Amino acid sequence: RVVAIIMVGGPTKGTRFRPLSFNIPKPLFPLAGQPMVHHPISACQKIPNLAKIYLIGFYEEREFALYVSSISNDLKLPVRYLKEDKPHGSAGGLYNFKDLIMEEDPSHIFLLNCDVCCNAHKKYGGMGTILVVKVPPESASEFGELVADPVTNELLHYTEKPETFVSDRINCGVYIFTPDIFTAIEGVSSQRKDRANLRRVSSFEAMLPDTSNITESNPCNELKLKFSSKFFCRSLTANYVRLDQDILSPLAGKKQLYIYETMDFWEQIKTPGMSIKCSALYLSQFRHTAPHLLENGDGIKKACIIGDVYIHPSAKVHPSAKIGPGVSISANARIGAGARLINCIVLDDVEIKENAVVIHAIVGWKSSIGRWARVQASESVAVEDEVVVINSIVLPHKTLNVGVQDEIIL
Numbered sequence: 001r002v003v004a005i006i007m008v009g010g011p012t013k014g015t016r017f018r019p020l021s022f023n024i025p026k027p028l029f030p031l032a033g034q035p036m037v038h039h040p041i042s043a044c045q046k047i048p049n050l051a052k053i054y055l056i057g058f059y060e061e062r063e064f065a066l067y068v069s070s071i072s073n074d075l076k077l078p079v080r081y082l083k084e085d086k087p088h089g090s091a092g093g094l095y096n097f098k099d100l101i102m103e104e105d106p107s108h109i110f111l112l113n114c115d116v117c118c119n120a121h122k123k124y125g126g127m128g129t130i131l132v133v134k135v136p137p138e139s140a141s142e143f144g145e146l147v148a149d150p151v152t153n154e155l156l157h158y159t160e161k162p163e164t165f166v167s168d169r170i171n172c173g174v175y176i177f178t179p180d181i182f183t184a185i186e187g188v189s190s191q192r193k194d195r196a197n198l199r200r201v202s203s204f205e206a207m208l209p210d211t212s213n214i215t216e217s218n219p220c221n222e223l224k225l226k227f228s229s230k231f232f233c234r235s236l237t238a239n240y241v242r243l244d245q246d247i248l249s250p251l252a253g254k255k256q257l258y259i260y261e262t263m264d265f266w267e268q269i270k271t272p273g274m275s276i277k278c279s280a281l282y283l284s285q286f287r288h289t290a291p292h293l294l295e296n297g298d299g300i301k302k303a304c305i306i307g308d309v310y311i312h313p314s315a316k317v318h319p320s321a322k323i324g325p326g327v328s329i330s331a332n333a334r335i336g337a338g339a340r341l342i343n344c345i346v347l348d349d350v351e352i353k354e355n356a357v358v359i360h361a362i363v364g365w366k367s368s369i370g371r372w373a374r375v376q377a378s379e380s381v382a383v384e385d386e387v388v389v390i391n392s393i394v395l396p397h398k399t400l401n402v403g404v405q406d407e408i409i410l
């Protein structure tokens with residue numbers, strides 16, 4: 001049996017995804033018309049003997065409740081959201097729910113970051129296998145860089161986001177582990193606890209001479225309090241375990257971890273700009289996985305459709321609009337006559353008026369794009385008729401009545 005786990009993080013993570021993540025948890029932001037986390041969930045469906053899918057994060061439970069209940073129904077597979085009371089790190093978060101996960105008695109745990117966009121891998125071995133991809137050397141330092149044995153695929157060396165170049169093979173954030181991963185995480189936190197105890201004893205001893213100076217006005221209670229809060233902080237960090245630095249790095253070269261290199265696409269989704277690219281990638285994948293979700297211009301929409309396009313059934317698109325490639329249009333959007341949309345994400349309740357052009361942009365919830373406007377905008381921005389906005393960042397709740405170029409409108 002296999003259990004799939006998707007690490008979704010929480011509101012204090014994913015800050016580069018702002019301002020979009022102010023409105024919606026990043027894992028629920030729509031890509032190709034479906035929540036970001038929906039894509040790995042649907043990919044997991046193909047895993048043989050999959051018993052359950054867990055999403056682990058520290059967002060409020062209510063934010064995921066609706067989505068997990070509807071996806072569980074659709075897939076006829078239990079999908080549950082597990083909330084951490086505080087961030088425990090990418091490995092600590094997993095460990096936090098060890099007992100619950102082990103109730104399924106899994107032989108393997110398929111673990112993945114929610115903010116990667118790729119094709120799932122098939123081969124695995126050892127205590128764990130890491131999905132790996134080759135990237136241009138100049139961008140490798142944004143990821144975990146690693147070196148593996150070319151014959152056995154054993155992971156020999158791992159460094160997280162190193163300052164000096166190690167390798168152009170990087171960690172994709174997709175893993176298969178045996179339950180032994182829990183023992184490895186346990187090892188790290190108990191080592192930390194031991195070290196914290198040691199430090200506590202030694203700092204206590206170092207402080208001892210000072211205690212002789214304690215007077216009535218400086219009671220030793222205060223000192224005790226200082227010690228206990230210091231210890232409390234250290235025991236907190238003992239449960240904070242990062243998968244990459246704390247587990248993968250020390251286990252490299254110990255015949256426990258292996259890599260599987262994918263030749264397929266892989267992208268990270270950290271910024272709104274990256275989400276436009278991933279949305280287009282998922283749309284092109286729909287050709288093989290869910291062609292019924294793609295628009296062909298024949299149906300009720302009848303607009304001129306180019307390439308891969310998703311249009312929510314409740315959206316109203318004028319037949320003379322030209323849409324695509326790489327466009328996804330969410331619920332209740334209205335696209336006017338002669339509008340041209342290329343490579344963009346149009347969110348709920350947007351209005352794009354006649355002859356407006358939107359290229360390579362996310363048009364945020366409830367935004368309105370005026371006639372003949374040509375834009376890149378964010379949520380709740382109103383661009384008036386015949387205004388041109390090029391290469392700019394526009395913060396929410398703005399009305400643009402003059403053209404701007406290369407500007408940040410605060």
Ligand code: GDD
Pocket residue numbers: 007008009010013056057058084086087088089090093112113114115116142143144145160161170171172173242244268
């Ligand atoms: N539940 C939970 N709790 N999830 C967390 C926590 C936590 O405390 N901390 C991080 N995560 C989740 C994030 O939401 C994300 O899905 C994943 O764990 C990894 O996040 P980070 O630890 O912030 O790392 P990163 O995304 O910058 O880099 C990692 O992924 C890259 C691939 O996308 C590293 O593993 C890199 O080596 C790797 O290349």
